[in-house]
Amino acid sequence: NAGVMQNPRHLVRRRGQEARLRCSPMKGHSHVYWYRQLPEEGLKFMVYLQKENIIDESGMPKERFSAEFPKEGPSILRIQQVVRGDSAAYFCASSPGTGVEETQYFGPGTRLLVL
Amino acid sequence: LAKTTQPISMDSYEGQEVNITCSHNNIATNDYITWYQQFPSQGPRFIIQGYKTKVTNEVASLFIPADRKSSTLSLPRVSLSDTAVYYCLVGGPRGDDNTDKLIFGTGTRLQVFP
Numbered sequence: 001n002a003g004v005m006q007n008p009r010h011l012v013r014r015r016g017q018e019a020r021l022r023c024s025p026m027k028g029h030s031h032v033y034w035y036r037q038l039p040e041e042g043l044k045f046m047v048y049l050q051k052e053n054i055i056d057e058s059g060m061p062k063e064r065f066s067a068e069f070p071k072e073g074p075s076i077l078r079i080q081q082v083v084r085g086d087s088a089a090y091f092c093a094s095s096p097g098t099g100v101e102e103t104q105y106f107g108p109g110t111r112l113l114v115l
Numbered sequence: 116l117a118k119t120t121q122p123i124s125m126d127s128y129e130g131q132e133v134n135i136t137c138s139h140n141n142i143a144t145n146d147y148i149t150w151y152q153q154f155p156s157q158g159p160r161f162i163i164q165g166y167k168t169k170v171t172n173e174v175a176s177l178f179i180p181a182d183r184k185s186s187t188l189s190l191p192r193v194s195l196s197d198t199a200v201y202y203c204l205v206g207g208p209r210g211d212d213n214t215d216k217l218i219f220g221t222g223t224r225l226q227v228f229p
């Protein structure tokens with residue numbers, strides 16, 4: 001059973017370009033979470049999605065950031081017009097979405113560098 | 116969502132038992148306590164989760180006193196490969212806002228020496 005997959009693992013963009021980060025949850029998981037981590041800091045929650053629905057986006061910046069989790073295919077975190085401050089590691093986690101207490105399993109992350 | 120407090124760093128030697136204590140004074144009745152381990156350049160890895168008393172798995176033990184205002188992660192006989200950052204999190208199941216988002220602190224940086 002493959003774990004959470006993220007790609008690309010490393011992404012370099014110039015200021016003003018778009019970054020698209022992909023996350024494939026574990027098999028059978030229908031809940032996806034995105035977190036951002038700056039160096040020497042803990043992860044910061046960004047958004048929580050279920051299939052075709054955004055449940056909680058309280059951690060998402062109001063502009064330039066968007067996320068989706070379509071019925072088919074991976075979840076996408078999209079950052080438009082990237083700035084240097086967007087450089088960070090972005091982690092995706094998934095959970096089954098079936099129980100009362102659910103463990104989140106994390107992917108290896110995508111390291112975004114904005115030049 | 117309850118805030119957690121844990122030591123910034125700890126040092127140990129190979130073969131020793133390491134206990135990392137986390138304070139969560141405002142833990143809610145339906146909150147679980149979860150510990151994650153993170154190596155550099157990797158995503159957090161689930162270690163253990165509990166609600167009360169003691170939980171043990173093949174990797175660690177989790178001790179939770181009756182008042183649940185703190186918890187202790189116990190790593191028996193650590194090795195060099197246990198050098199990592201350990202995060203204590205409190206939350207879930209879905210509360211009134213129907214979310215399971217995890218609130219990470221800065222974690223405890225454990226350094227194991229030979």
